[in-house]
Structures are given as C-alpha cells and as structure tokens.
Amino acid sequence: MAQSVAQRIAAELQVDPRQVAAAIGLLDAGATVPFIARYRKEATAGLDDNHLRELEKQLSYQRSMDERREVILKAIGAQGKLTAELANAIQQADSKTCLEDLYLPFKKKRRTKGEIARAAGLAPLAQELLADPSQNPEIRATHYLNPAQGITDPASALEGARFILAERLAEDAALLHRLREHAWQHGLLVSEGVKSAPENAAKFSDYVHYREAIRKIPSHRALALLRGRRERVLSLRLVMPDELDEPRSSASAGERMVAAHLGLGQGSRPGDRWLADMVRFTWRVKLLTRLETDLFARLKAAAESEAIRVFGCNLRDLLLAAPAGAHVVLGIDPGLRTGCKLAVVDATGKLLITTTIYPHAPKHHWDEAIASLAALAQKYQVTLVAIGNGTASRETQKLVGDLSRAHPGLGLTDVMVSEAGASVYSASQRAADEFPDLDVSLRGAVSIARRVQDPLAELVKIEPRSIGVGQYQHDVGQAELASALDTVVEDCVNAVGVDLNTASAALLTHVSGLSPALAERVIAYRDNGQGFRRRDELKAVSRFGAKTYEQAAGFLRIRDGEQPLDASAVHPEAYAVVERIATARGCPIAALIGNVDLLRTINPADFTDERFGIPTVTDILRELEKPGRDPRPEFRSAHFREGVETLGDLVTGMILEGVVTNVTNFGAFVDIGVHQDGLVHISAMAEHFVRDPREVTKPGDVVKVRVIEVDLARKRIALSMRLTGDGPGMARGKHNSREKERGPATAMAAAFRKHQQP
Numbered sequence: 001m002a003q004s005v006a007q008r009i010a011a012e013l014q015v016d017p018r019q020v021a022a023a024i025g026l027l028d029a030g031a032t033v034p035f036i037a038r039y040r041k042e043a044t045a046g047l048d049d050n051h052l053r054e055l056e057k058q059l060s061y062q063r064s065m066d067e068r069r070e071v072i073l074k075a076i077g078a079q080g081k082l083t084a085e086l087a088n089a090i091q092q093a094d095s096k097t098c099l100e101d102l103y104l105p106f107k108k109k110r111r112t113k114g115e116i117a118r119a120a121g122l123a124p125l126a127q128e129l130l131a132d133p134s135q136n137p138e139i140r141a142t143h144y145l146n147p148a149q150g151i152t153d154p155a156s157a158l159e160g161a162r163f164i165l166a167e168r169l170a171e172d173a174a175l176l177h178r179l180r181e182h183a184w185q186h187g188l189l190v191s192e193g194v195k196s197a198p199e200n201a202a203k204f205s206d207y208v209h210y211r212e213a214i215r216k217i218p219s220h221r222a223l224a225l226l227r228g229r230r231e232r233v234l235s236l237r238l239v240m241p242d243e244l245d246e247p248r249s250s251a252s253a254g255e256r257m258v259a260a261h262l263g264l265g266q267g268s269r270p271g272d273r274w275l276a277d278m279v280r281f282t283w284r285v286k287l288l289t290r291l292e293t294d295l296f297a298r299l300k301a302a303a304e305s306e307a308i309r310v311f312g313c314n315l316r317d318l319l320l321a322a323p324a325g326a327h328v329v330l331g332i333d334p335g336l337r338t339g340c341k342l343a344v345v346d347a348t349g350k351l352l353i354t355t356t357i358y359p360h361a362p363k364h365h366w367d368e369a370i371a372s373l374a375a376l377a378q379k380y381q382v383t384l385v386a387i388g389n390g391t392a393s394r395e396t397q398k399l400v401g402d403l404s405r406a407h408p409g410l411g412l413t414d415v416m417v418s419e420a421g422a423s424v425y426s427a428s429q430r431a432a433d434e435f436p437d438l439d440v441s442l443r444g445a446v447s448i449a450r451r452v453q454d455p456l457a458e459l460v461k462i463e464p465r466s467i468g469v470g471q472y473q474h475d476v477g478q479a480e481l482a483s484a485l486d487t488v489v490e491d492c493v494n495a496v497g498v499d500l501n502t503a504s505a506a507l508l509t510h511v512s513g514l515s516p517a518l519a520e521r522v523i524a525y526r527d528n529g530q531g532f533r534r535r536d537e538l539k540a541v542s543r544f545g546a547k548t549y550e551q552a553a554g555f556l557r558i559r560d561g562e563q564p565l566d567a568s569a570v571h572p573e574a575y576a577v578v579e580r581i582a583t584a585r586g587c588p589i590a591a592l593i594g595n596v597d598l599l600r601t602i603n604p605a606d607f608t609d610e611r612f613g614i615p616t617v618t619d620i621l622r623e624l625e626k627p628g629r630d631p632r633p634e635f636r637s638a639h640f641r642e643g644v645e646t647l648g649d650l651v652t653g654m655i656l657e658g659v660v661t662n663v664t665n666f667g668a669f670v671d672i673g674v675h676q677d678g679l680v681h682i683s684a685m686a687e688h689f690v691r692d693p694r695e696v697t698k699p700g701d702v703v704k705v706r707v708i709e710v711d712l713a714r715k716r717i718a719l720s721m722r723l724t725g726d727g728p729g730m731a732r733g734k735h736n737s738r739e740k741e742r743g744p745a746t747a748m749a750a751a752f753r754k755h756q757q758p
Contacts, residue, residue: 022044069099072103122151125160126162126164129271137270166286183240190239191225320495322633328344331445331446343448385412387416387448389416401414418451420467430461464488465482498556534566555569568627592624596625644673650674652707678718684721
C-alpha cells in the first residue's frame with residue numbers, strides 16, 4: 001500500500017515515484033521539510049520545499065483515504081454485499097467523494113419512503129415498469145395493492161415505485177459522478193436577497209441579484225456569498241442554464257442524462273410518460289438537491305484552500321521583509337488622548353527605556369514632546385525612529401519631522417511600521433513573560449521598534465492569524481489555516497537561520513526539530529553560562545538528542561565562535577567535506593570562507609563521496625562564499641507625502657508613495673498614509689494583463705500609485721499603479737465593457753465595491 005501511495009502522489013506532483021518514496025521515508029523517520037529540502041537533496045533528487053510541503057499534504061490525504069477505504073470495505077463485507085467488482089471500484093477510487101458515493105447505498109440511514117415501499121412489496125413493480133415500458137403502469141400497479149401496508153390504490157403503489165427508483169438513482173455512484181462533473185462545468189450559482197434580511201444586509205448589496213458560473217467564481221467572491229447565506233442575508237441555489245426559463249416544453253439536460261443512464265428513450269409507450277415523470281421528480285427533488293450540496297461544498301473547499309494559500313504567501317512576504325539590522329531604534333506607538341508610548345531598544349533588541357509623551361490633543365505638549373524625543377535620541381544614540389501606522393500616526397510623523405529639523409545633528413530616519421498584531425502581542429502571555437513589569441500599553445512600542453530591526457524575529461511572537469494579511473480569514477477552517485500558516489513560519493525561520501545566542505524562545509520554537517519545551521531548555525542552558533561557543537555544545541542541553549541535533553544544527557548560527565563553520569548554513573555532518581577542500585587547497589578553513597575567487601575554481605565533483613553528492617557540495621561552496629547570508633532584500637522605507645494625512649487631503653490624479661499591506665486575488669491594498677488603505681485593482685496594476693497580483697507586488701513593497709477615486713462616505717480609495725493614465729491593462733480587465741460606458745475611474749470604484757470583504 002505504501003508504494004501505491006507514493007505512486008499516486010508522484011502522479012499528482014508530476015515527479016518520479018522514487019523521489020516521493022524517499023521523501024516519505026524521511027518524513028516518517030521524523031525529518032522536517034526544511035531539513036529534507038536543504039540537507040537531503042541527494043535522497044529526494046532535489047525536491048524543493050514547495051514540492052515537499054505539497055507532498056506532505058498529499059501524504060496525509062492519501063493515508064486518510066486508505067484508512068477510510070479499509071473501513072468501508074469492512075463495513076460492506078460485514079453486510080455480505082461486497083462483490084469483487086465493488087471491492088475493485090473502492091480500491092481504485094481516487095477521491096473521498098468517489099469513496100463515499102460507492103458506500104452510499106450501504107450506509108445505515110433513517111427509514112426512507114423508498115424503504116417503506118420496498119417493505120410493502122413494491123420493488124418488483126418498480127423493476128417491471130423500468131424493464132418494460134410497454135406495460136400500463138396503472139394496470140400493473142393493481143397487482144401490488146397491500147392495504148395492510150397502506151397501499152390501497154394504484155396511485156399509492158406507483159408513488160412507492162417512484163420513490164424506490166428515485167432513491168436507487170440518487171445512490172448510483174457512476175451517475176452521481178457524471179452529473180456532478182456536468183453541473184460543475186455548466187451550473188450557475190444564483191444569489192437573491194432574503195426579504196427579512198438583518199441590518200447588515202447592505203454590505204451584501206452586490207449579490208442581491210447575482211448569478212455566475214459556479215466553476216468560475218473566484219475564492220473571495222465565493223466566501224462572500226457563503227457568508228451572506230450563513231448570515232441569512234442571501235439565498236443561494238444551483239441552477240442549470242436550460243432550467244432558467246420556464247415553463248419548458250422539453251426535458252432538461254440533467255433529466256436527459258438520467259434517462260440515458262437508465263437506457264430510456266422518448267417513446268410513446270404506456271410506461272414512458274410515467275418513467276419521464278419519475279426521472280423529472282428524481283432530478284429535481286433528489287439529484288439537483290444533492291448536487292447543490294456537493295458543489296457548494298466543493299466551491300467552499302476550493303475557496304478556502306485559495307484563501308489560505310493567499311494568506312500564506314502574504315505572510316511569507318511579510319516575515320521575509322527587509323530587516324533594518326543593528327540600529328538603535330526608538331519605537332513610537334502613537335495615540336491622542338492616551339499619549340504616544342515610546343520605547344528605545346539597542347542594536348540587539350534589548351529594551352533600554354520606556355516613557356510616554358503627549359504632543360496631540362487634548363494636551364498639546366508639542367514642544368515638550370520634541371525635547372523629550374531629542375533627549376532620548378541623544379542619550380541612546382538613536383538612528384531610526386519607528387512609528388506605528390495606527391491612530392495619530394501621520395501627526396506623530398510630523399512631530400518627528402519637526403524634531404529632525406530642530407536637531408539635524410541627530411541624523412534620524414523615521415519609518416512607518418505596521419501595527420498589525422501589536423496589541424495582540426502586548427496582551428499575550430509571551431509578552432508578559434518577556435516584560436513582566438512593563439505596562440501593556442508600552443509593550444506595543446517595543447514590538448514596533450523591534451519590527452524594524454528584524455520583522456521575522458518579532459512577528460513570530462504573534463499568532464499568524466492576528467497579523468492580518470489574509471482575505472476572509474475568519475470564514476475558512478481555522479485548524480487548516482493555523483496548520484498552513486505554521487508551516488510558512490517554519491519555512492521562513494529556517495530559510496533565514498537563527499542566531500543561537502540571541503534568539504528568543506518564540507524564534508527557536510520554529511527551528512527544524514525544536515519544540516517549545518526544548519527551545520526553553522536551550523535558552524536556560526545559554527543563560528546559565530556564557531552562551532554557546534560551538535554547535536556541538538547543544539548536545540549537552542537536556543533532552544537534546546542526536547536526532548534533534550541532526551534536524552536543528554544547520555539552521556542555528558553561532559557568530560564569532562570557536563568553529564568558523566558554525567556561523568554558516570553548512571551542516572556539522574558535512575564539516576569533513578570542507579576540511580577535505582581546505583586540505584586540497586593547502587589553507588585553513590577560515591581562509592576558504594568568503595574567498596570567492598578560490599571557491600569558484602573548485603569542481604564540486606572532486607569532493608563527492610558515498611554520502612554527499614554534487615548538490616550538497618555545490619551548496620557548501622555557495623555557502624562558503626557568503627556564510628550565513630540573509631536571503632531577505634535590502635531595507636527600504638516609504639516616504640509619505642507631507643500634507644496628505646486624511647482622506648480629505650486626497651485629490652484625484654495625485655501620485656503618492658505607499659507600502660503594500662495586503663495582496664489578494666483581486667488586487668493589492670496600499671497604505672498611503674491617510675489611515676485607510678487604498679485598493680489597486682488587478683486591472684490597474686500594470687500596462688499589461690495581470691493574471692495574479694503577486695506577479696507585480698507583494699506585502700512590504702514600496703510602490704508609487706495614482707489616486708483614481710475617493711469615496712469619503714464609505715472611506716474607500718481606488719488607486720492605480722499606472723502613473724501616466726489608463727492604459728491597455730484596464731481595457732483587458734474583467735470590467736472592460738462597463739468601463740466604456742462609465743469611464744475608468746467609476747469602473748475602478750465599482751470593482752472596489754464588488755470585491756470588498758463584507
């Protein structure tokens with residue numbers, strides 16, 4: 001069975017089954033995806049982390065499929081109804097839906113009208129009428145009257161026969177599969193408003209009279225529709241195109257498919273009309289209802305999967321945003337009535353001091369605030385000022401501008417920083433453990449300051465779902481979302497690497513092979529001594545076994561330690577390879593590190609052995625060129641335009657600089673410094689057609705945008721990344737036909753309204 005699982009996954013991923021089998025073996029042995037992707041390339045023939053994550057997901061699905069398969073086989077076998085043909089069909093089923101279709105006739109269910117009819121002896125009547133439509137149904141029904149069972153006339157007998165055949169068809173796996181795929185390809189989802197809708201109905205106004213091919217509905221729209229139904233604002237139904245116009249003079253496509261499955265024609269025999277009525281009843285009452293349930297579930301599953309994917313991509317970009325590095329940072333959590341909370345952290349993120357100033361209404365202590373900021377900056381040699389982008393952020397940025405003009409010698413640079421999740425962190429147990437004597441309101445300022453230094457190190461302390469870079473994140477399965485986001489965090493942490501002597505427990509927890517408990521033990525060991533001088537000291541940490549060391553060591557860095565390779569991503573198991581290279585070149589290991597000219601003369605094939613092949617040796621040489629290199633981009637900050645601080649300051653046509661805060665399937669949201677993100681719709685992201693907004697931008701990018709329209713009443717801003725006018729990108733967008741009538745600005749605003757999360 002294990003081999004068949006590997007083959008099925010290989011076919012899904014379009015890779016060699018041997019690669020999949022090797023990866024499964026490593027995963028089953030306890031290896032993590034980051035470890036396999038980085039240090040076991042020979043075994044998997046170079047499967048990357050994306051392949052491995054999908055493989056891991058598929059492995060879980062296929063194994064749960066096999067478990068369900070065995071349960072079904074045993075259940076049907078216990079009933080004595082398991083034929084060789086059925087067993088083979090169950091073994092060959094390639095999805096849980098197919099499995100459940102096959103099991104449906106054998107499931108225990110409540111007493112149905114079909115079962116009651118069978119108990120009354122009407123099964124032979126149903127079979128006779130189906131087999132020979134030339135018989136008169138009313139006449140044949142007189143032979144099956146059973147007053148004791150409530151069958152007192154031909155009409156009740158024929159009704160029972162109809163229920164028997166309808167239920168049989170509704171449990172026919174082959175028919176269900178064909179109808180389901182036909183409905184997915186051709187069906188329409190029709191949405192209407194509910195008359196007695198609650199007060200929040202206005203935000204679903206775009207869907208009150210709406211229809212769209214179900215397979216073409218994008219994930220964000222599907223989740224909005226399903227939320228509207230859940231909140232009793234919208235009613236949704238599945239409709240086939242040929243059933244929209246009634247009355248009809250001929251059978252629908254669905255009815256014709258059911259009739260064809262039974263081998264029925266459009267004859268004029270006595271039983272043909274009865275069978276046609278039975279087929280119509282079965283389609284409308286049994287099958288269409290079942291298909292609607294199945295396809296809505298399929299739509300929801302696909303929409304959730306896509307929403308989780310988008311959230312994961314955005315989270316990855318946010319975690320891998322450029323770090324400012326070793327600066328002394330003054331973090332400001334802006335506020336009006338409660339004041340601006342300040343925190344200064346040193347170049348390693350250590351908290352130096354906190355305080356509060358009151359430059360804004362109602363106290364207006366502007367000059368005193370500038371004096372306080374200047375004193376802090378001078379005393380602690382601050383070089384960066386990080387300002388949270390919440391309430392009073394632009395007013396506070398103006399304050400820092402006045403500070404820089406009044407004290408140019410300080411050489412300050414101010415940066416606007418997203419506050420997303422800062423309040424969650426401030427009130428968390430993790431923050432309480434880190435700063436037990438610090439007021440909750442001041443912890444946010446510390447987090448803001450540290451986010452500039454190293455976004456990854458700080459954001460891992462916050463539950464990913466609280467960072468706010470998803471779409472409809474509360475409408476998707478929370479367990480699936482949490483699992484997916486946790487893997488993103490793990491991949492990001494291990495891609496960057498972790499300084500063993502400075503990393504927090506939150507950061508260490510995401511290192512390959514480390515658990516929260518083991519991370520705490522590592523920190524306790526570090527704090528009880530003088531820190532780690534060599535990687536192999538980890539083996540002295542309580543419960544840090546050989547397997548954990550193998551999984552974690554390559555991702556943990558020791559700067560200025562006794563072994564220079566400990567500062568790199570070279571795994572300790574491969575140190576011998578580096579030693580052979582150094583010996584062959586007649587120099588110490590330290591002389592190899594960073595010596596690009598020398599390293600590029602080395603042929604990886606000369607240093608392979610039975611354990612380490614060309615992929616690993618090549619990785620080692622690249623790492624030696626830039627040991628411990630950070631894969632993140634260079635730090636850059638946006639400069640918001642002076643005098644543009646509120647929606648009322650915006651003017652159509654303005655060119656502004658901003659920061660991308662979120663990317664969805666329909667566009668990107670950009671912070672332009674007015675306390676309300678604007679939307680760049682996908683149709684306005686470039687001069688060419690854009691299929692995926694992530695092809696153009698990602699969270700954290702600094703971009704220039706043009707203001708298209710401002711809706712003050714609804715607090716919405718439509719933006720364009722085409723700075724010189726509406727080009728062909730708009731014409732190729734989805735809303736092209738309406739744009740010709742209303743103009744690009746109005747069309748953009750309409751697109752904005754259509755795609756906003758209710």
